[in-house]
Amino acid sequence: MSQILVLNGSARPDAFTAAMIEAFSRGARSAGHTVTVIALRKLQIHSCTGCLMGGRDGEHPCTQRDDMDAVYAAFRRADVTVFATPLFFWSYSGLLKKVIDRLWALAEYERSELIGRGRGGALLVAAGGEHPELLYTHFDYMMQRLAWRNLGKAALLHTDSMDMQNIPACEDAYLLGRMIGGVEEG
Numbered sequence: 001m002s003q004i005l006v007l008n009g010s011a012r013p014d015a016f017t018a019a020m021i022e023a024f025s026r027g028a029r030s031a032g033h034t035v036t037v038i039a040l041r042k043l044q045i046h047s048c049t050g051c052l053m054g055g056r057d058g059e060h061p062c063t064q065r066d067d068m069d070a071v072y073a074a075f076r077r078a079d080v081t082v083f084a085t086p087l088f089f090w091s092y093s094g095l096l097k098k099v100i101d102r103l104w105a106l107a108e109y110e111r112s113e114l115i116g117r118g119r120g121g122a123l124l125v126a127a128g129g130e131h132p133e134l135l136y137t138h139f140d141y142m143m144q145r146l147a148w149r150n151l152g153k154a155a156l157l158h159t160d161s162m163d164m165q166n167i168p169a170c171e172d173a174y175l176l177g178r179m180i181g182g183v184e185e186g
């Protein structure tokens with residue numbers, strides 16, 4: 001069974017990314033996995049300064065001291081990380097992207113804190129329109145370069161024409177959660 005960390009990169013607590021995470025988590029828990037969700041909007045996390053001086057203090061991988069330390073701790077406990085994001089400018093939200101950048105500090109101890117080590121990754125994306133392809137390409141390439149298992153993706157498209165009080169069942173996200181660890185994509 002996997003320890004799954006979901007990084008929620010949405011700024012809206014009860015909107016579409018959150019609905020996808022809820023469905024994904026239900027699926028994953030029903031398959032026996034443990035799911036921890038971190039709402040990044042609640043944390044004080046600065047942007048990467050690009051210093052390349054991390055990896056010198058085991059407890060604080062980055063040179064900056066902020067809530068990223070809680071993310072590092074949860075990330076170290078997890079074997080699967082789910083990147084959950086609204087589609088912003090055909091990419092990750094800024095909330096999520098700055099956390100991805102800050103993960104680099106873990107690779108500064110030794111590459112294996114971030115690269116490889118049997119880790120898996122998945123992507124959840126809520127998009128106002130219908131073109132998440134660029135983000136998919138980025139995610140696939142990131143999985144390849146990090147040498148993580150690519151465990152798949154789910155999208156909820158056309159959210160801008162949906163009613164937030166009446167969000168449809170996120171069946172793809174639920175199934176991704178249920179199947180996680182069981183199916184591997186190329």
Ligand SMILES: Cc1cc2nc3c(=O)[nH]c(=O)nc-3n(C[C@H](O)[C@H](O)[C@H](O)COP(=O)(O)O)c2cc1C
Nearest residue numbers: 010012015016017086087088089090127128129159
């Ligand atoms: C700054 C910004 C940029 C956006 N860029 C895109 C985009 O490139 N493509 C798209 O389909 N929707 C785009 N949207 C719409 C969001 O993807 C959509 O509203 C999504 O449901 C937001 O996630 P949330 O419901 O979790 O807040 C954008 C919205 C904002 C606020």
